[in-house]
Amino acid sequence: MQSQLKIFNTLTGKKEDFKPINPPKVLMYACGPTVYDLSHLGHARMALTFDVIQRYLRFAGYDVTFVRNITDVDDKIINKAKELNVRPEEIALKYTDTFHKDMHDLNAALPDVEPRATEYIEKMLAFTQSLIDAGHAYEAGGDVYFDVLSFKTYGKLKKQSLDEMIQGAREQVRSQSELKELKKNHFDFALWKSVDQKEPGWQSPWGWGRPGWHLECSTMIKNVLGETIDIHGGGEDLVFPHHENEIAQSEALHKKTLANYWIHNSFVQVEAEKMSKSLGNFRTIQSILESYSADTIRFFVLQTHYRSPIEFTEKSMESAKAGISRLIRAAQFAPEANGKTTDNIDIAPVEKLDQEFRKAMDNDFNTPQAVSALFGFADTIFVTTDPNTAKKYTEELRRYASVLGFTLEDNRRSLDPATTAKLKEIVQSLTETAADTDDASQLMEMLLSAREQARADKDYKRSDMIRDRLLEVGIKVMDVKGGKATWECS
């Protein structure tokens, strides 16, 4: 029986039945990166969260259009360009490329549409003009501000009334630059900011300037997906003011709900501090990929529910590595045929996996439970003795794992050259012939066969010696009941 997908909606603070506007179609938007620097683990968490959500929706039979933008116009980009004395476009292009590489290396699918802010300037100007015409925005000294007092439900995503917010703001000390702004109210936000003619910008009815960040998402959603979408997502730091302001702009103009479900993922913490660029404790995705595989990073992220914070430590990464290794081993599992094989495969374990997996994911994308369903199925695989059944089970394991974006690829083939050289030495010393391959898997195959032979000959001294020499180079041999021994790098 198909269970009902439930999603925790930030807007209502409740888990709700997911009912798309026009099933099986699902329109989904997530805020993308501002491309001025390398992405860190916090970005990876957000990307992987929405990657898994769109993968699962497709798996569950929905026809998803997933849009994620690229913010390629922003003060941060322009400041960096000034610092390096290059054009802002160069910075934006460079970091769009590195972001794409990060996503590729993490096996995170690209969105169906990836609009760039600079391609939507005309549309943003039109959006702003419409808001002015409707009495929701005003021009002041070349800037255009959204008038929050004109939008009565402002604060509904943050869950604070406008009165409360205004009260709170009176008690805040304002920055110098803010005091210079010509806003009517503290919470009014810029749709358009005037800048000096010498600065990068665009001509507008209000003079030379640049668009506000919030306006960008509202405009792209309207033009790419429509006035109301099913799911809008992002990191929880975007709830206020970014998403609140997107709601204000879009709903004031269209008099329609912008998004029916708001999904926000939690932070990655490093020693209990939020991982962000400003804290300087970030690690880039590429630097983490030097030490850990994409599957390991994904396992680390998905073993916690997306709405709970996760703590990044070497220890947690090591345990993620051990966890994913078990699934990889299960996916490679192949018992040897003992004469008879069956075509009559028992599919009850596959059905159980399917049920558990969907139940977990239908409960607000509970990936830790989905991962534990994969583990339960892996246990079944390890005690399977029939090769045909094992083949079917390993295929199913891969299929369900791929919904979470795991490749379960045996990445042991590409050991580092130093380890491979040592393996060659061991092969040579044992067999007294030179190994004519640099393929780590093949070398390990030879060593495991030699060890198996030693065990068959009851020469346990030799079999232990092979195991110990491998351990010295960082390779752990594991005996599998009823099957061939397997191995992993420590």
Ligand SMILES: [Zn+2]
């Ligand atoms: Zn956005």
